[in-house]
Amino acid sequence: MTQPDRTLYQFCNVVRDFEPAVEFWRSMIGAGPFFVADNVVRHDVVYRGAPTKARYTSCVGFSGSTQIELIRPDDDEPSVFKEILDARGEGFHHLRFPVRGSFEAELARFTDAGFKVAMQGITNGLRAAYVDTLALNGGFIEIFEENEAMKSATQLMINEHRNWDGHTDPIRRRAPAPAARV
Secondary structure (H helix, E strand, O other): OOOOOOOOOEEEEEOOOHHHHHHHHHHHHOOOOEEEEEEEEOEEEEEOOEEOOOEEEEEEEEEOOEEEEEEEEOOOOOOHHHHHHHHHOOEEEEEEEEEOOOHHHHHHHHHHOOOOEEEEEEEOOEEEEEEEEHHHHOEEEEEEEOOHHHHHHHHHHHHHHHHOOOOOOOEEOOOOOOOOOO
């Protein structure tokens, strides 16, 4: 699914336990199923000016075309995820939009407007930055590079959501596999 640049498409909560969070999103909103990526490692991560080796687990599902991400820190290393859990507990963490043009230009747009980069790094070759907008919206804005593989994986999860019965296996350990090409 292609949307215009700067279209918000992800809402993220930081959690300590996926099960109650998934149950809320499933039963009250109709989101799911959720796909878990364990022990995600970002490379070259800088958190508030200092390197960090923070790890986390991500659990991603959809409500329509809106991605719902639940993130659980997996260690005590400093990160934007641990920062929010320590400061106020579980709840809203960030909104995300993809960058299809220049990542540097998009990040500069925020920093030139006076916003600070709270954390940035690389996951699977794609750059991401969390811009500190806590004073304005209570969370961060995640700027994330997008490529064809990311778009494909997103579309597969949206298709799983559309074909899901709303109950069976709401938490899955693997993302759906692409269909075989004939």
